Amino acid sequence: MKLFLRILRRIKPYWAYLSGSMICMVFYALFSSVSLWMAIPFIKTIFYPQKTTLERIEQEERVDKTPGNPYFLNNIKMRLREKTDSLISGPTGRDTLRRVCLIxxxxxxxxNLFGYGQGYLMAHVEEGVSKDLRDSIYEHFQRLPLGYFNKExxxxxxSRVTNDVGVLNRSLRVIFTxxxxxxxxxxxYTAIIVVLSWKLTLLAFTVMP
Known part of the structure; x- marks a missing residue:
């Protein structure tokens, strides 16, 4: 615990970069979820081009109103589908597919942009902490007596200056990335699959090792 607190003190000068990296990380996860959600209308538009969007929604409403489905999940699902439909629906199936592909x-x-930004900002933190540690070790070596270098x-x-600091650098990447x-x-992702089908989600978590 003390070692972790010492590492956090080293990160303190780079809190701005770290905060920006965390914000990019949140948006990365958000847009990853959006791309996963938009894959559903993309597949339906390709495999069911003869059905209009309204017909598909009415069919899904009949399925969702089966007994046992929680009302609040159905409500969330239908609201999300209505918002999605308002964005992607076009006069023809080709227009709808074009909008789905664009979104x-x-x-x-x-x-990918937020993923790159997260990695770029995190690299500033990692390299900055590594530089500060190497500078501190070098200054510490300068204050040591000559007899110490005869023993070591x-x-x-x-190795302490290069390898050990490199290990700490990789540890920062694992912890904060x-x-x-x-x-x-x-x-x-769990929120999306719960909204889509809470029963399949429960089954997936049941068989998960």
């Missing part, structure tokens, strides 16, 4: 393209584009091997000292982004993606 899907923009969602993937913004997802040069390879060990170089993987351990933060992946739970957000799981949360957004």
């Amino acid at each position: 899907l393209f923009l969602a993937i584009l913004f997802k 091997r040069a390879g060990v000292l170089i 993987n351990l933060s982004r992946d739970p957000l993606l799981i949360l957004f």
Whole structure:
């Protein structure tokens, strides 16, 4: 715990970059969810071009009103579908498909842009902390007596400056990138599949190892 607090103190000068990275991470997860959600009307428009959007919604409403479906999930699902339909519906199936492709393209584009921004800002934090640590180690070495360098091997000292700091750099990436982004993606994706079908979601979590 003390080591983690010391690392946080090293990150303090780079809180602006870290905050920007976290914001980009949230938008990355959000647009990833949007691209997943838009894949549904994309597939339906391709495989059911003869049906109008209104007919598909009416058919889905009849399915959703089966006994056992929670009302609030149905309400959320229908509201999302109404908003989606207002964005993608066109006079013809080709126009609808064109709009779906455009929105899907923009969602993937913004997802990648925010993913790049998150990595770019996080790289500032990682490299800045690594530089500060190496500077601190170098200054500490300058204050040590000459007898210390006679006892320690040069390879060990170089390893502390290069390899150990590199390990800490990778640890920062894991803590603030993987351990933060992946739970957000799981949360957004789980919300989508729960809205689509809570029974299948429950079944998926039941068989999950």
